[in-house]
Amino acid sequence: MTNGISPGNSYVHGARAVPLLGETLGQNLDRTAARFPDSPALIIPSQGVRWTYAELTRRAEAFAAGLLALGLERGDRLGIWSLNNAEWVVVQFATAKAGIVLVNVNPAYRVTELEFALNTVGCKALVTATRFKSSDYLGMLAQVVPELATSVPGRLSSARLPMLRTVIQIGGHAPGCLPFDDVPGLATDAHRAALARLQPTLQFDDPINIQFTSGTTGAPKGATLTHHNILNNGFFIGEAMRLSEQDRLCIPVPLYHCFGMVLGNLACTTHGAAMVYPNPGFDPLDVLQTVASERCTGLHGVPTMFIAELEHPEFDRFDLGSLRTGIMAGSPCPIEVMRRAVERMNLREITICYGMTETSPVSFQSSTADPLERRVSTVGRVHPHLEVKIIDAEGRIVPRGVAGELCTRGYSVMLGYWGDEARSRAVIDPARWMHTGDLATIDEEGFCNIVGRIKDVVIRGGENVYPREVEEFLYRHPAIHDVQAFGVPDPKYGEELCAWVKLRAGENLTEADIQAFCRGQIAHQKVPRYVRFVDEFPMTVTGKMQKFLMREAMERELGLHVPDTA
16 A cells, blocks of 8 residues: 655645445445444443444434434435434434435534524434533523424424424423434334335435534534545544454544544444443543443544543543554644653554545544654645645645645545535635645655644744644643644734643743743744733634634733734
């Protein structure tokens, strides 16, 4: 297996002997269940769930037939608004088997965002959780759909959500809602026969999933993904991790996001591995307990999750010796955090991934066979069957080692943003290259390094400063727990660098200490002009840092404004 490398130019393609899968999600699950019927498929200790692949497939088919009984048809959209649980997995595969497009609704969404998402894609049905901690899902839904309480399930008529007909409730039986466990019982032999007839008509290029993106900036857009997109991405992610039916993967990342649904679930189901959920929402102690008790061989997480686990006061009492692999992704992975995960969590074959929702999501991944130095300092090499090029502002491919915008082409590129042709064309060019907005370099061996976001580059006095480089340097300080660097307006230099720093417990530093640590070690323009010490960072549910909120806070504090360039 070799990567195609264009000498001198920043262009690579993933040449592989292993072919793409030409199946739907349902067909692939059936094939896995036929190979490993009695192997564990889903383990959720908190729900008492220990399903085999035969059981998971049976439950998905029964729920799919129930959806047909409710009047849903191929191509209809069904939203799911819930944290991680067994019902989420059933819905994922049931909708795939019924040809219904699953719409992932962020469980952190509130009333206005929920209404926007469901109306944008025209959801005909919604599967919703009842409550989780401070989130009253049914209460919020009632604000958007006051008609729900007096409606008949399947015949809802809502002024604000005109397409919505059915609300399916997980863990309850509220007025107007259909209990989740009752859905399979709605199906008759005729519905089950209709489901069987439907299977051979479904095509792997059909849209099957919509995920809302741009949680860090702007209005969300519905990235529309096919069976082919996400099934193959999950398969090759699992290949890179060397997953098999012997593996148990701990998945504490959210299912509504590609990290959980594709890098987690589909990496497992395409290889017969077990999906293990420690809890509906992330808790570092739950993760450590679950890995130890279930003897998990893999663990996923964003960097902040791994940091929370490594620094938990009870970390040392858990036996993590079963761990082998996993993925750290979702946001830039600090090199020092990677090293600690390898050394202290036994994650000797942990991999790094890079991608975006619009590309299903992974474009680059490190291999378990790559030297540790390569795995902790890059995002690996291009994924199988994909092409990547790095271009300058004029769209020209740059030489090896030169930073530019990363563009991806191949099976993984989404169909587009649902119902938004203009914004689709803005990111997918006529040659089907997806323009990511990320700055990257590719070296002579094909390894990729993400430098940052185009919009995050700080231009100080005409010189480009990449915040990621400064963050990596500051992570070396033994007192620093986490750090985020970004630019703020400056009347003299155009922009100056600011760093928000979270210290380790019991540590105490000043702004001058941070600046002194940098001087003489990195170029003067990379030394943060402003340093603020914080307890937390604003971030999305999936761990992506929201630097625009940090920037706005600093601008208010410092009384700064963006220079008038008109």
